[in-house]
Amino acid sequence: MAEPGEAVATTVYQRLRRHFGHRDWWPADDPFEIIVGAVLTQNTAWTNVEKALACLRDRQALSLEALLALPEAELAALIRSSGYYNIKAARLRALLAVMREDGGLAGWRKRETAALRRRLLAVKGVGEETADSILLYALERPVFVIDAYTRRIFTRLGLISGKESYHQLASWFEQQLRADLDLFQDFHAQIVVLGNSVCRPTPRCDRCPLAEECPQAEG
Ligand code: SF4
Numbered sequence: 001m002a003e004p005g006e007a008v009a010t011t012v013y014q015r016l017r018r019h020f021g022h023r024d025w026w027p028a029d030d031p032f033e034i035i036v037g038a039v040l041t042q043n044t045a046w047t048n049v050e051k052a053l054a055c056l057r058d059r060q061a062l063s064l065e066a067l068l069a070l071p072e073a074e075l076a077a078l079i080r081s082s083g084y085y086n087i088k089a090a091r092l093r094a095l096l097a098v099m100r101e102d103g104g105l106a107g108w109r110k111r112e113t114a115a116l117r118r119r120l121l122a123v124k125g126v127g128e129e130t131a132d133s134i135l136l137y138a139l140e141r142p143v144f145v146i147d148a149y150t151r152r153i154f155t156r157l158g159l160i161s162g163k164e165s166y167h168q169l170a171s172w173f174e175q176q177l178r179a180d181l182d183l184f185q186d187f188h189a190q191i192v193v194l195g196n197s198v199c200r201p202t203p204r205c206d207r208c209p210l211a212e213e214c215p216q217a218e219g
Contacts, residue, residue, distance in 0.1 A: 009172075034138040036092065038133040144174050146169045148195070156199060
């Protein structure tokens with residue numbers, strides 16, 4: 001890993017921000033939808049999640065009590081488009097049961113970030129990326145989300161090996177950046193748009209705003 005003192009992450013962010021503009025992201029309407037979406041988006045594209053959210057909305061099930069009142073088989077059918085729907089229905093119900101036990105969103109808002117993170121991670125099927133996405137976008141805590149795009153892009157840039165643990169990578173970013181909610185939200189969103197549209201498995205380096213600095217740049 002490049003030394004955090006070099007603050008290379010900040011330079012990468014500034015280049016992405018200049019190119020893509022502020023992303024105003026996560027693509028959901030309210031904190032509850034963000035929490036549901038964070039589970040549904042595991043291992044699938046957001047377009048599939050949108051269809052599932054639309055089905056839940058049509059069924060008027062996009063609230064804590066309404067969603068928990070649905071039989072698991074019906075919930076699974078409604079979120080079918082997001083893939084792994086039986087597993088995700090169980091995960092969603094487990095997470096929302098904990099949320100209700102804790103007093104809903106209001107209860108979670110009162111909890112300190114590290115304690116809430118541990119609480120989320122204790123739910124079966126909630127990994128670090130899902131927990132941190134919920135913390136960053138639904139609960140507005142400045143934690144850095146690491147996903148597959150982050151690993152791919154920063155490995156290709158030669159700044160990490162790609163084999164670091166989630167915690168090592170999150171710390172690497174957090175040491176270089178001021179703990180600012182908008183910065184963390186927007187930086188992750190920039191990484192997603194680059195990973196999704198430019199630095200894909202087959203990269204489109206000719207349209208990449210990082211190409212000048214990238215040792216892997218093609219063409
Ligand atoms: S120049 Fe190519 S390999 Fe490097 S970050 Fe951009 S798209 Fe990825």
